[in-house]
Amino acid sequence: MTVPHDPPTGGTTPARALVVSSAALFTDMLVHGLAVPVLPRLPAVVGAGSAATGVLFASYAAAMIVATLFAGRVVDRHGPRTPLLIGLGGLAAATLLFATGGPYWLLMVARLAQGIAGGMSWVAALCLIAATTPMEKRGQSMGVALSTITLGVLVGPPLAGLLVEHFGTASPFLFAAAVAVVDGAMRIILVKGSPRVTDDVAGPLAVLRVPGSFSIVLAVVVGAAVLSGVEPVLPVHLKASSLTVGLLFGLAVLASITANPIVGRFVAAVSPRLFVGSGVVAAATALVVIGAADEMWQTSAGMVLLGASSALLLTPSTTLISQQGSRSVPPTLGGSFALYNLAYAGGLAGGPLLTGFAVQRAGFAAAMAVAATVLAGLGIAAVARLPRSLREPVDLA
Known part of the structure; x- marks a missing residue:
């Protein structure tokens, strides 16, 4: 991710970069965790069978891998802000499609959109830290950001179960959409310009x-x-x-x-x-x-x-x-x-x-x-x- 002649920060401080990146990674894995106890029990997924359920879950990671490969080029050309916003759009679309509950093909579209959003957001978030944080402090900041991934996975499944018990199967994804709005506001407000990695x-x-x-x-x-x-x-x-x-x-x-x-x-x-x-x-x-x-x-x-x-x-x-x-x-x-x-x-x-x-x-x-x-x-x-x-x-x- 290198454009040596570009300014290193683009106006975004290391503290802001860490907050935005951590929030982006947390939100992505929160949505992933929210889906765990809900998707396998939706009628459209149950009717499709165990193999199709495995494909549905795996499609997130497959789309994430593909998006990761393209995200690097987007970051090189435009900086992290653009893929962060692309990831936000994909995540918002995924949560709203999940809330419909089916049919299976629509849930597959939602899962692919979620994976694309994750690939864009993960690469952009980590590159944003790398672009704004000095090398001697970068490892510590990366560790903090990566720890929010585990936090999102931890919170997601029990929260989804609680929401489903009281408000129905669409509620976890509507909640995720609300979280995405807050996350999106942070991406738009706190990331100034398009900082790029220089070293x-x-x-x-x-x-x-x-x-x-x-x-x-x-x-x-x-x-x-x-x-x-x-x-x-x-x-x-x-x-x-x-x-x-x-x-x-x-x-x-x-x-x-x-x-x-x-x-x-x-x-x-x-x-x-x-x-x-x-x-x-x-x-x-x-x-x-x-x-x-x-x-x-x-x-x-x-x-x-x-x-x-x-x-x-x-x-x-x-x-x-x-x-x-x-x-x-x-x-x-x-x-x-x-x-x-x-x-x-x-x-x-x-x-x-x-x-x-x-x-x-x-x-x-x-x-x-x-x-x-x-x-x-x-x-x-x-x-x-x-x-x-x-x-x-x-x-x-």
Whole structure:
């Protein structure tokens, strides 16, 4: 994302950039979380079957990946403000279409619009921080912004369940539309001009070429897929209320948030292979437990373990991918997070597709076992070639 001759800030301060970027990422994942307990239970989706439900959930991430590739060019030409506004329009359209409740093809259009909005907003938000924040403070600001993603995922499912219980299935999306209006006002008012990145001169491919990066990408894919894989199939399997389903997913994300700082505290001292390997074992075990559960407490235990596994997989990977950016030629921080976002979106797409088709072919318990096996295989491949330590010498020659 480079235009070296352009002014670095365009009138937008680092504080404003952080607020706008954090709000954009939070809103996107809030809408994503709101959809989790609602979409699989809509009549149009139930009638389409488990495989179609998996496709519906995966389409968000697929559209996000495509939009991410184009968003970089838009940012290069016009700065982050334009894709932020494009993302706002797509998000508003998606929430209103979701509120209609169907038919299936219209929900698919809404999901694709949501993915395009997410791809535009994620890239623009992170580039806005990179364009306005000095390199020495940029990592901290990126961490704050990325933490709002987890917050949005945490709040979305239980809030959706509560709204559905009291106001009907359209209410979560109407609420999301109201949040988008506030978010949009912040994007319009606080982002002045079109600031552009001036010192991140490489993209995600440069980071991917650094030895060890592909293994980190696999770990991120598995970390994103473990939770997204149960999103389209667990609500239908449990036949529980939207509030109960929302609380279950909220429990998983709460476990992840609790585990994140614990893992983060020791990530510099403990081998990434140990953390990621433990995450792979925990994720596979959690999926098997959820698939075999007969009681709600067993499902709850599996969801807690699933959330913890996500932290074990993603927290070390976030730190590792930023270091890989410093080792690329030329060095890049923006390229690191672009690669991370693409890997994360890949997991969000792959998880629902895998479980949706597996449930339709073999049933819920067998599908969870299949998912556990596939993700464990990918995770083992990642662990085998991960850097042994964060303290390995850096050689950019």
